[in-house]
Amino acid sequence: MNISIEERLGLVSFEIDNEKHIKVDTSLCSECDEKTCLYFCPTKRFTLENGKIKHDYEGCIECGTCKFACPKGVVDFNYPRGGYGVYYKYG
Ligand code: SF4
Ligand code: SF4
Known part of the structure; x- marks a missing residue:
């Protein structure tokens, strides 16, 4: 069954902290050709906005993939x- 990201996120709820639990040092992202973060984050x-990587921690399901999958280890x-x-x- 194919369901959209929005429908999947409807199965969870969030208590948003004003403190970011994920910080991304985007200073190396311009040197990253793969930009795999655009694909691995569920x-x-x-x-990618105006050629720059943006990360929004709200809506993160805390899978931890970005910690290990970023090729430059900037997450x-x-x-x-x-x-x-x-x-x-x-569940
Ligand atoms: S995969 Fe990592 S280094 Fe590459 S663009 Fe994304 S956050 Fe930056
Ligand atoms: S922890 Fe998982 S859901 Fe959250 S930003 Fe990283 S890859 Fe995306």
């Missing part, structure tokens, strides 16, 4: 503070 938190992934982050409604 919730499409990485986007500083941490879990959100207690009481914040994703809540899974099912």
Whole structure:
């Protein structure tokens, strides 16, 4: 069954922290030809805007893929503070 990202995110809810739990040092992104973050993030938190990588931590499902899959290791992934982050409604 194919369901959209928006429909998938409808199965979870978020308590958004004002403190970013993921920080991306984008200073090396211009040297990254692959830009694999545009593909590996299951919730499409990485986007390319005007040639620059943007990361939006809201809507992150805390899978941790970006911590290991970024070829330049510029993603500083941490879990959100207690009481914040994703809540899974099912499963
Ligand atoms: S994969 Fe990593 S280094 Fe490459 S553009 Fe994305 S965040 Fe930047
Ligand atoms: S932890 Fe997973 S969902 Fe969150 S930004 Fe990284 S790859 Fe995307």
